[in-house]
Amino acid sequence: MVTILLGDPAVQSYIVYSAVLGMKMFAVTFLTTKVRVSKKVFANEEDAKSAKGKVKFDDQDVERVRRAHLNDLENIPAFWVLGALYLTTGPSAFLATTLFRLFAAGRIIHTIVYAVTPLPQPARGLAFGVPMFINIYMGFKVIQTYASAL
DSSP states (O other), X not given: OOOOOTTSHHHHHHHHHHHHHHXXXXXXXXXXXXXXXXXXXXXXXXXXHHTTOEEOSOOXXXXXXXXXXXXXXXXXXXXXXXXXXXXXXXXXXXXXXXXHHXXXXXXHHHHIIIIISOOXXXXXXXXXXXXXXXXXXXXXXXXXXXXXXX
């Protein structure tokens, strides 16, 4: 049985990168607001009136940031669950930290190349694919470790 302790470097790494990703999601929320305010494009009438803007749902700049945020909402919670479960498999601290670090970097880069400074493919694909592969790998390792319980 694997005992997970808060003093374990892998657990500490998971905690730090989970917090970084949570803060990153808040940053994208503020980025969406910044783009909406700068373009005076809002999703509801009361915000549009108070900022002397308009209600518009198809502004390309706002939509890019919003889609990047939605992509985070689809992928980062899966990391939180799979990463926590992965820690119970007893990975080496080096491998776990590397995976967590690469996942966080990939998600940050994904937002930059998608919403902040749009770059052509394959930049966004790689920034999306590496973290996705990491989630798949961690999920596979969890299933492999505990498959005998089926």
